[in-house]
Amino acid sequence: MRIGKKTSIGVAALAVAIGTASGQSFAGAAPAGTPTPTGVTKAKVITLTTGDRVHLTTTADGTRSTGIEPGPGRSDIGFFAASTFKGGQRETTVIPEDALASVSKGDFDARLFNVSLLDRLGVTDASKAKLADKKPSAPGPKAVKLTLKSIGRDGKAPAATLAFAVENKTGETHSFTFDEAGGMGMAEVPEGMYDVIVINRTALMKEKGANTAIAEIGTKVMGDTEVMADARKGRPVMTPVQRPDAKTVKSKLGLLSAAEAGGGVLNYFGGPDDMMYATPTKMVKDHRLEFGVGNILDSPMDAAKKYQYNLSFMEKGSIPHDLIFEAPDAKLAAVDTTYHREGDPVVASRGNYARIGSLGGGLFPILDLKVPVKRVEYYTPGVEWLRIFQIEGQKSEEKTDTFKAGMTTDEWNKNPTKP
Template sequence: MLHSDGGRRTPWLRRTSAVVGIAAVVAAGFAPTAQADPVTGADSTHIVTLVTGDRVVVQDVGGRQTATVMPRPGSTGDFVNQRVDGDLYVVPATALPYLGTSLDRSLFDVSALIRDGVTDQVPVQVAGSAPGVRDGKVTAESGTAFGAALAAQAGRDAKNHFVTRGPLFGTASSVRLAAAGAPQQVHPNFPMHTVRILTVNGANTPADASLGVMNTDDGREFNGFPYSNGGEARVSVPSGDYGIVAWFPTFDSAGRVTSVRVVVQDFVVSGDQAVTIDASKATSQVTVSTPRPSNLVSETLEYVRSAQNMGSQGYSFGVGNGTAYVAPSTPSTVGGFHFNVQTHSESPAGAPSPYSYDLKIDNAGALGSNQHYKVTSDQLATLKENYHSDKPGRLEGSSRIIFLPYEFIGFGQFTPLTAPLQRTEYVLGGPDLSYADALLAGMATGGGFIPDTFRQYAARTTTPVDWLRGPLAPGLTSPAQGVTSWFCSACRRDDTIRVVLTPVLDSDGHGLYLDPPTTGTVSTSHFQLLSDGKALIDGKDVTGGEVAVPADQADYKIVYDQTRTAAWFHQSTVSHSEWTFGSAHSGAQTVPTGWACDPTTGKATDCSALPLVTASYQLNAGLDGTAPAGPDQVVVTFGHAPGGPNLPFAKGAVQVSFDGGATWTPTFQADLGGGRYRAQWTNPASVTGGDVALRVSATDVAGNSLTQSVLGAFTVPAAQS
């Protein structure tokens, strides 16, 4: 079985048919050699295109799920996230007033789209005509026209409070998903009652609202997201206890959310009845103060209800830098209740040293009347973030999703930044908060996706973080400290060897996915697993695979060649890596408890880590990937694949090349101990300047080795006359 690097089929990553949130099982799509058994590999990252041209990156990270939006060019950037019946919906706020009438909710069911393989283009049925629809499909490129037209319509309709609505875009009575979509809900066999939900903004003033309604005794009896058009929504439900959240957004003429009022309420159903939700009661403004002056960039409010027996509902609403108001509520008595506020704010323009704050604060049980949150310095952890870029002025996107203990799905959005950049980023510290960060090297195109694993930070600590610090080279990712759930990427279980390389790693261990080959973008690779001169796995554009091998001790060799070019990168475009290692039958589990080695069972029975050698680089180059002519150095730390023994190293070597790898120059080396070596050399001055290649090698005391070369590891600028 070959494991694809994902660059050749769907944008970025492979499709799967499994439910989002579960580590999916997929065949790689490349035929293995005759010796390799056809087995499957775990895959848990997907990119989904919405009909509005926005894209959503969905990941499973450490047993939790993240959904991060890449807004289309010109997007208002306001999104809502709804979770019900195991499905995840990501909806632009401009689409909310039209859901269930002219717009099909299934268009935004990200989970169902992944199950149906609808990830890079959306099949639609239009009653009439709609912008961006070509041959019955919408792509990320054509969807920008659909999204822009929808935002414009929301802006126009908001002027009269959505009272008079004609056809969508003036040309379509409905737009439906031309695919299976979400499964039909199972309706309980109980006596049903009609509940009229009346949404108003003061007495006798009907107002539209987006609703979340759940039976808090048992969510299986009712759990849904109706929309109140013209001030009324109707639901048919059995008797019982219910919780409701009502969101009352306002829009400007461009379709941007300017404010939202939130009302939560519990009620009991015993027969046909009416329930009134009044937006005018939401008078407590949500505000956050930070130790240093900062301007709000984005704010997301999240409502989470859990039923007493089974079922839960989540609804988050992104309001950008608009204002938010909530109505104080009485404590919930049936089921669980949480309401949290997440904000991203940045230093004022012109600050000599930029900084930001990412905060998430919880309300448990009820909403209080005081919604001002004051954050103090002793609550914060400090991240010294370095965003490296070998392309000056590169527009990147950063995302930080924050999890509270009760959350298993996190929602975020990429915020643009210009790299190279040094920024101090403050986050709340403590064991109850987990952070999942990600970076886009090419914000405009969605290229160069770099996710991070879960991390936790203690208050009053400082952590340096480097993104895309070179050289960028293939390798093996390692779990962050404290992470106990991990899928082994270089292991042997019984007599099956499984290796899956990370195509690109930076100096901090962030893994980069290869971009799909398009005009101006090249992503090619060749992976081989050899033993006794025989190819056990041999595949192009894959990063590894699985194969059955003899039980006896034998020597193995991995050869991996990679070429990658893209408009958002200049350096580290070509690499060659060779690993040698010995392996024999694994009859017991030696990897940590909580790890998984078998992609089918998710277990680690009889699993041992392979003794592959790893390399981590600390170049002396600047944030722009350049180093001046004259003395230079690199510190290389050699280690082993995670989960295995850290054997001592017998030798290590570092060489540099100033002619693209045609000739190699030895360096002056110092063994710093523990697998660390410092290599020093002199960069020659040149009128034209040029890229410098790097080659490293190491062998441990058991004979396992790594040799790796990277062309264009860094750049020496042209000498100034």
């Protein structure tokens, strides 16, 4: 069990990595606890074929971030996200959980969920995208078959699997194509040493699933090779908080494997009924392995005093054996926050993103917030947070903050626009 480790970093949940160049550079942090406006210099919204919306923004300091807004009636849908990065370039795919199996089997064109590609093509509605026919890529002269057997927590083929094979020296990243049942995946890769990083989802019952982060590290691939990712070895991942009535809104698992030249990142962002697990690994020293977990928790809807927790933690070098990340109020930043509004109440959008390099990658959830309202917002301290507030068609604000543990105050929409 751990409390407020210094290695903790924030990632407020929902989708994987669009960022700046590899090893992202950011503007200097604001003085601790001081909300600082940044301003959006560029914003774009891409609607996926499922109706979910991806918000791409660039702030004045050059930071790129990506917010995920579930489509109508889809607030409980989880999202898988996969990103590869090499030479300062990043390619990001965001896939709703109910579409992943079809994408993994090739029934849906994965390019329709590649928000980096759609952005380059100027596409704002993926359902209307006109993509060129795919050209099959020829494997290298020494390519061999790497087979992945993915097993869910119930011992059967999982409902969905997202996986990369990342070469330990070069960071070259390869994706897997899965069979009809979803339990066997195959990638053609050059011989070498690989981390096989996996997030698989077991459907336990209606609207409830178990999601497991698995890393089979240092897998030697010399000739055709099979590796197993068994979610039954996973241990529960928990982020207990001090308030017993706090309810999970969004939760996150993240896994990165990389070398100096590049690598791959997987994330799953789930809802209140998702259970999270991870399989502990040994420590890695010859390349990068990072594991992240996050949670957003809200007060009950009828609470007299409203609050929200924004929690994230990261471990470098391994998936740890201790997967309980405690967050007592005294160890967190507590921001007494007022959201102003003139006229009738309106539903605004709020998102929080901890700027942390490759694992978080600029992705976060966009959540509805009815304003005006007052609440206490808790944050992982010592992290540079990018915080976004928007009333559609009226006002957008951004602030960059590095909070210390303890209480501070903040206001949004101080000069509100009347409806």
